[in-house]
Amino acid sequence: MSATRAEVCAVACAEAFRGDGEILAAGIGGAITVLGARLARLTFEPDLITHDGVCLLTGDVPALGGTPKEVDGWLPFRDHLWLVLNGRRHVMLGAGQIDRHGNSNISCIGDWTRPKAQLLGSRGAPGNTRCNTTSYWIPKHSPRVFVDRVDMVSGVGWDRGAHEIRVVVTDLAVLDFATPDRRMRLRSVHPGVSVADVVGRTGFDLVIDNEVPETRRPTGEELRIIREVLDPGGLRDREVGA
Amino acid sequence: MKKVMSIEQVVGSMGSGMTIGIGGWGSRRKPMALVRAICRSGLTDLTVVSYGGADVGLLCAYGKVRRLFAPFVTLDSIPLEPHFRSARQSGSVEFVEYDEGMFMFGLLAAAHGLPFLPTYAGLGSDVLRVNPGLRTVRSPYGGEELVAVPPLTMDVALVHLNRADHRGNGQYLGPDPYFDDLYCKAADRAYVSCERLVGTGELLKEGPVQSLLVSRAHVTGVVEAPNGAHPTTCEPDAERDEAFQRLYARSAAEPAEWALFRDRFLSGDEGAYQAAVRRWHEEDSR
Numbered sequence: 049m050s051a052t053r054a055e056v057c058a059v060a061c062a063e064a065f066r067g068d069g070e071i072l073a074a075g076i077g078g079a080i081t082v083l084g085a086r087l088a089r090l091t092f093e094p095d096l097i098t099h100d101g102v103c104l105l106t107g108d109v110p111a112l113g114g115t116p117k118e119v120d121g122w123l124p125f126r127d128h129l130w131l132v133l134n135g136r137r138h139v140m141l142g143a144g145q146i147d148r149h150g151n152s153n154i155s156c157i158g159d160w161t162r163p164k165a166q167l168l169g170s171r172g173a174p175g176n177t178r179c180n181t182t183s184y185w186i187p188k189h190s191p192r193v194f195v196d197r198v199d200m201v202s203g204v205g206w207d208r209g210a211h212e213i214r215v216v217v218t219d220l221a222v223l224d225f226a227t228p229d230r231r232m233r234l235r236s237v238h239p240g241v242s243v244a245d246v247v248g249r250t251g252f253d254l255v256i257d258n259e260v261p262e263t264r265r266p267t268g269e270e271l272r273i274i275r276e277v278l279d280p281g282g283l284r285d286r287e288v289g290a
Numbered sequence: 291m292k293k294v295m296s297i298e299q300v301v302g303s304m305g306s307g308m309t310i311g312i313g314g315w316g317s318r319r320k321p322m323a324l325v326r327a328i329c330r331s332g333l334t335d336l337t338v339v340s341y342g343g344a345d346v347g348l349l350c351a352y353g354k355v356r357r358l359f360a361p362f363v364t365l366d367s368i369p370l371e372p373h374f375r376s377a378r379q380s381g382s383v384e385f386v387e388y389d390e391g392m393f394m395f396g397l398l399a400a401a402h403g404l405p406f407l408p409t410y411a412g413l414g415s416d417v418l419r420v421n422p423g424l425r426t427v428r429s430p431y432g433g434e435e436l437v438a439v440p441p442l443t444m445d446v447a448l449v450h451l452n453r454a455d456h457r458g459n460g461q462y463l464g465p466d467p468y469f470d471d472l473y474c475k476a477a478d479r480a481y482v483s484c485e486r487l488v489g490t491g492e493l494l495k496e497g498p499v500q501s502l503l504v505s506r507a508h509v510t511g512v513v514e515a516p517n518g519a520h521p522t523t524c525e526p527d528a529e530r531d532e533a534f535q536r537l538y539a540r541s542a543a544e545p546a547e548w549a550l551f552r553d554r555f556l557s558g559d560e561g562a563y564q565a566a567v568r569r570w571h572e573e574d575s576r
Contacts, residue, residue, distance in 0.1 A: 174417050
């Protein structure tokens with residue numbers, strides 16, 4: 049079976065949670081992040097805790113948009129905000145801008161005092177990044193997102209006291225910070241993508257090793273789970289083009 | 291004490307320049323009937339404290355907001371709030387931008403009469419740069435630096451709950467209390483609107499004792515406002531009206547469309563609003 053780009057991305061997001069154990073895998077940066085967390089739980093990370101996107105921790109692992117048959121916990125917003133401080137949580141966020149140290153912006157584009165484009169506001173990004181392991185999902189890798197300097201630091205990067213920025217998964221590649229000074233490194237390129245493609249769509253210099261491997265391809269079992277169990281409606285294809 | 295009031299009486303008790311806290315979260319269980327009444331009133335120059343959604347958007351559209359304390363403004367199923375965006379991009383509203391955990395600590399500090407609560411949330415981020423008034427403290431035990439979140443005190447809190455009694459006890463029947471109890475405790479005066487006013491003895495027939503979220507000790511007035519959170523969620527009484535919210539967002543993005551929307555839905559009182567929404571759905575389904 050050959051995997052689509054969206055499926056490669058979903059598996060790369062799942063991989064972000066490898067080794068996390070019994071903590072909340074909070075995919076809140078789009079459908080692919082939710083898919084990744086649930087896929088990890090159904091395959092190599094069975095102790096992960098996943099939620100329904102509202103306030104239930106689910107005993108089973110429903111499809112995207114589905115209702116759980118079992119509930120194993122209650123996490124209203126007030127407890128979710130406390131859990132951020134508690135720390136047993138790995139969050140996968142989105143970002144309008146991100147820099148080489150993993151500082152991210154979801155607040156606004158342009159000067160904060162009178163922005164060109166107001167976005168969400170900082171939401172929980174400051175506390176999430178300071179207290180929890182954080183990864184990012186960027187569905188369209190572009191120099192508008194990967195910038196030299198973010199306009200507003202909503203989420204803090206490695207140079208500003210982040211707890212851990214683990215990986216950045218995009219539609220082209222997986223990036224990490226496995227460098228001595230915690231600058232962003234190209235960890236792998238997705239099948240069919242070249243290193244030059246990624247470099248051309250990144251607005252700062254990435255750390256690039258001599259050999260950049262290809263992102264792991266989904267296994268047959270992973271594809272079956274994605275297609276038949278978790279996302280039969282194909283929500284993943286709305287976030288990533290073919 | 292008689293606490294049952296009309297929407298107009300609640301809004302009539304408020305004054306321009308006040309700080310108003312609005313319960314709910316994003317596009318969930320917002321006291322929209324009271325918000326719509328503020329839009330119809332002469333109130334102006336308000337400071338609004340909110341996990342913001344259509345409440346903030348609508349108040350911005352009517353030019354009611356001088357200053358906003360919020361960690362975000364969103365319609366949830368529609369990520370960005372068009373009126374809030376316009377207000378920020380035109381510079382018409384002063385924004386005090388918090389992290390959402392910091393915001394909760396501000397509510398907790400205000401609800402409990404504390405001068406601040408310490409948290410790590412916000413450290414290292416530009417939330418501290420754009421809020422030069424926020425201070426940090428050092429722990430007297432280990433010396434760590436923490437943000438000292440000041441209390442989010444408010445003159446008036448407005449929340450919408452599923453049930454309330456005439457004494458002002460408020461009950462939520464949905465999955466999340468949000469922070470409505472904290473808003474009521476943080477405010478000098480709190481007003482609860484509800485889907486249905488019931489006798490005190492009826493409250494526990496629909497939910498467990500833990501669903502009694504707001505105590506009459508903190509409530510000044512209570513209003514029956516069926517479907518009063520529309521178009522935001524008020525489970526289990528009402529889901530979010532997604533079709534109407536889409537119409538709202540589409541209209542808000544275009545001045546001519548917005549004039550039509552205002553004229554059709556917001557030119558009369560709450561009863562006229564609810565009737566206009568019903569008519570719109572009837573036409574929409576034909």
